[in-house]
Amino acid sequence: MLHLSADKVLAELKRTNDLRARHAAGRALEAFSNEEGAREELATSSALDDSRLFEFFLAGGGTDMTISLTLACVWVVAAAIVAFLPMRMQYVPGLTLLVLAVPLLVYIGIQHSFWVVLLAVMGLVSMFRRPLWFLGRHLWGRLREGGT
Template sequence: MTISLTLACIWVVAAAIVAFLPMQMQYVPGLTLLILAVPLLVFIGIQHSFWVVLLALAGLVSMFRRPLWFLGRHLWGRLREGGT
């Protein structure tokens, strides 16, 4: 297994551990994992193909669907406020 996929597996285990924390304690490690996901996806893309990145991105969205939904609604609201 390549280093990028090994790091991705470690990232998944870390995300599962963070999910066991109480909600108030999930913010900082969850945001850190979300930020670290971007360079990890790029690294996977460099070592593998676009299709592997799409699979990893699907896993990321699956694990962070609620925070990403909240972030999307927040950004959409800010865009709508700025337009009027």
């Protein structure tokens, strides 16, 4: 079992330059410290830490979004823009997005798990439910006719 004193955590909090480690050390100190002086030190360190942490995220650090999920977000925005177009102008960009969805789903599957792909497929089906329903009925009709 790990035994840490408030002094050790404060020393680590002052020593480290890594903002995430400082933030975690500050939260750990808050969890098991009952000393008044340690709480005052934590309050000043935490306020300083939060402002630096905000700067850290503004600079682009700490964001672990993969390229595949970024492309999926761009795809969703493009699909929403296409949805605002009049119906007669939606066919070409809509079909393009539908065709691009397949390699995008494969790419998401390579970088993430099956469950993330399943969520992406659910989003795809939700956004393209009517075109997919029409395409399914059309293909089912062609299969019933004999494939012509």
